[in-house]
Amino acid sequence: xxxxxxxALSIISIVLLSLLGLPIGHSMIxxxxxxxxxxxxxxxxxxxxxxxxxxxxxxxxxVPLFILAAELMNSGSxxxxxxxxxNAFVGRFPGGLALVNVGQSIIFAGMSGSAxxxxxxxxKMMQKMMxxxxxxxxxxxxxxxxxxxxxxxxxxxxxxIVIYALVSDASIxxxxxxxxxxxxxxxxxxxALILTTAKRRxxxxxxxxxxxELPGVTLKAFPALxxxxxxxxGIYGGATTPTEAAAVAALYALLxxxxxxxxxxxxxxxxxxxxxxRTTSSIGMLIAGALxxxxxxxxxxxxxxxxxxxxxxxxxxxxxxxxxNVILLLLGCLLEGTTILLVIVPVFIxxxxxxxxxxxxxxxxxxxxxxxxxxxxxxGLLLFVMAGISGCSLNKIIREVLPFLxxxxxxxxxITLVPDISLWLPRQFGYRG
Numbered sequence: 356x357x358x359x360x361x362x363a364l365s366i367i368s369i370v371l372l373s374l375l376g377l378p379i380g381h382s383m384i385x386x387x388x389x390x391x392x393x394x395x396x397x398x399x400x401x402x403x404x405x406x407x408x409x410x411x412x413x414x415x416x417x418v419p420l421f422i423l424a425a426e427l428m429n430s431g432s433x434x435x436x437x438x439x440x441x442n443a444f445v446g447r448f449p450g451g452l453a454l455v456n457v458g459q460s461i462i463f464a465g466m467s468g469s470a471x472x473x474x475x476x477x478x479k480m481m482q483k484m485m486x487x488x489x490x491x492x493x494x495x496x497x498x499x500x501x502x503x504x505x506x507x508x509x510x511x512x513x514x515x516i517v518i519y520a521l522v523s524d525a526s527i528x529x530x531x532x533x534x535x536x537x538x539x540x541x542x543x544x545x546x547a548l549i550l551t552t553a554k555r556r557x558x559x560x561x562x563x564x565x566x567x568e569l570p571g572v573t574l575k576a577f578p579a580l581x582x583x584x585x586x587x588x589g590i591y592g593g594a595t596t597p598t599e600a601a602a603v604a605a606l607y608a609l610l611x612x613x614x615x616x617x618x619x620x621x622x623x624x625x626x627x628x629x630x631x632x633r634t635t636s637s638i639g640m641l642i643a644g645a646l647x648x649x650x651x652x653x654x655x656x657x658x659x660x661x662x663x664x665x666x667x668x669x670x671x672x673x674x675x676x677x678x679x680n681v682i683l684l685l686l687g688c689l690l691e692g693t694t695i696l697l698v699i700v701p702v703f704i705x706x707x708x709x710x711x712x713x714x715x716x717x718x719x720x721x722x723x724x725x726x727x728x729x730x731x732x733x734x735g736l737l738l739f740v741m742a743g744i745s746g747c748s749l750n751k752i753i754r755e756v757l758p759f760l761x762x763x764x765x766x767x768x769x770i771t772l773v774p775d776i777s778l779w780l781p782r783q784f785g786y787r788g
Contacts, residue, residue: 361393362655369648378637379694383644390651401647415642417517419635420601426627427608428463432618433579437462438480440576443569446561450553452490453499454546455561456481460503461510461542462580482745490559497745498755501737502545502763505726510538512586512601515696515722518642522649522701525714527597528590529781529788533715537723537770537777544762552758578611591784638693645697652702661702672710676717676771679703680724687728688735695725713788715781716774723767730756730763 365386372382384401391398428434441458448454459481485496508515511531520527552558564572573580586604589595595603612619619627670678686695700721707717729737732753742749770776778788 361390362651364393365390365648365651378640379690380640380642380644383648383694383698387644387647387651394654396654400650415517415521417512417598417601418514418638419631420598420605421512421514421517422634422638423627423631424601424604424608426631427605427612427619427624428579428582430612430619430623430627432616433582433608433612434459434463434480436576436616437579438484440572440580442561443564443572447563448550448553449560450549450558451561452481452485453549453553453558456485456496456499457503457506457542457545457549460506461538462583463507482741486745492755493745494747494751495755497741497747497752498759499545499549500744501730501735501741501752502756502759503542504737505729505763506538506541508726509534509541509719509723511535511583512597512604513722514638515692515725516718517597518693518696519700519718519722522697523704523714523718525718526786529715529784529786530718531587531590531597532781532784532786533719533777534722535780537719537766540769540776541723541763541766544766545759548758548762578615582607582611641693642697645694648698649701652698657702659705661706670710672712673772675706675710676712676720679707680720680767680771683721683724684727684731687725688731688733690728692725692728692736695728696721713774713778715786715788716777719777720767720771723770727760727763727767730760 368386368389369379369382372385373379377385388398388401391400438455438459441455441462442451445451445454445458481500482493482496485491485499486493507513511534513531513534516530516534517527519525520530549558582604585607586600589600589603590597609619609624613624683695683699686699690699703721704714704717707714729735732738735756738749738752738756741747742752745752778786781788
């Protein structure tokens with residue numbers, strides 16, 4: 356053990372501390388300090404890297420603001436009105452409520468930026484709606500909600516895309532645009548799967564909403580439906596930066612819930628702020644730990660060594676992307692997505708650059724991989740979230756989620772092999788990559 360170099364010892368330290376239950380962010384900070392101490396470097400560098408990384412990155416402010424916007428939506432009645440809107444239009448088809456689940460995830464994706472927020476917010480409501488009266492098996496409803504929630508961070512806004520923009524220096528505006536078509540493709544794959552299995556599994560059809568009531572349902576949901584327009588219109592109209600747009604989104608959610616819908620109280624606003632602060636603190640520690648550990652990785656020249664090693668295989672850009680897919684999918688089974696984005700993905704970026712891979716396309720491929728890790732056994736975080744919400748055993752949810760995971764893996768393969776799916780929309784807005 357003592358013969359190992361400081362970098363190897365720091366890696367072992369991260370693994371051991373994590374297995375002992377220390378949060379991964381704290382583990383990375385402690386192990387980075389261990390590396391600096393063993394290497395004879397100034398241990399104060401850890402604090403310097405942490406503070407510089409957190410306080411010099413204006414874009415990171417978008418993360419707590421998007422979280423707050425999602426919390427305010429859930430505390431008000433915006434989510435309920437969106438569900439009623441989706442049900443009015445697709446509930447009448449076979450597997451109607453299952454289709455509503457996909458539809459609300461696509462719409463809600465344009466507001467929260469977080470898969471966990473989608474599952475914990477609308478997921479609770481969808482679980483109740485789908486299982487009420489024995490319409491759908493609880494495990495299927497939980498698996499579907501977990502699967503549809505992964506769309507949230509693909510369609511803008513997206514907290515993982517914000518973090519990828521931080522580590523890659525790619526344009527966050529073009530990255531947001533690049534996620535729209537892949538997110539819709541993932542939703543289409545889930546809809547196709549539901550429609551093909553609805554009759555075989557005897558899924559119920561919801562009572563059709565009369566056509567004369569559709570304008571009223573749409574009008575009630577209209578302020579909530581306008582939120583993505585306000586958000587993205589501000590960014591691409593040049594009125595706001597992505598961070599400022601996140602603040603506008605949070606303010607818009609508050610004003611709509613408090614003034615138009617009159618569905619929030621001071622108590623619920625306080626709880627939303629409290630919940631947002633807790634979630635932000637958790638993500639902040641992960642980012643802090645990764646920033647310090649990335650300094651260690653840079654000192655060890657790991658990205659350059661990996662680039663040279665992969666270069667020895669004479670890989671084509673597509674072969675490299677497929678290898679990255681496999682690695683990220685495997686890591687997604689074991690590691691938290693933010694950790695992968697902050698520690699693992701930056702190691703691949705120099706090689707992707709050297710091979711001429713567009714970093715916007717590469718970012719979408721990475722984020723989709725990481726989101727699929729949330730529903731990949733054995734440690735998919737969304738599976739645990741929905742197990743807690745539904746009360747179903749993890750084994751039952753895993754059995755039900757596998758067909759959706761396969762459908763989403765097919766979508767990932769198409770997104771990887773056809774870069775234009777990601778890049779078409781950014782190019783319509785002037786992207787030259």
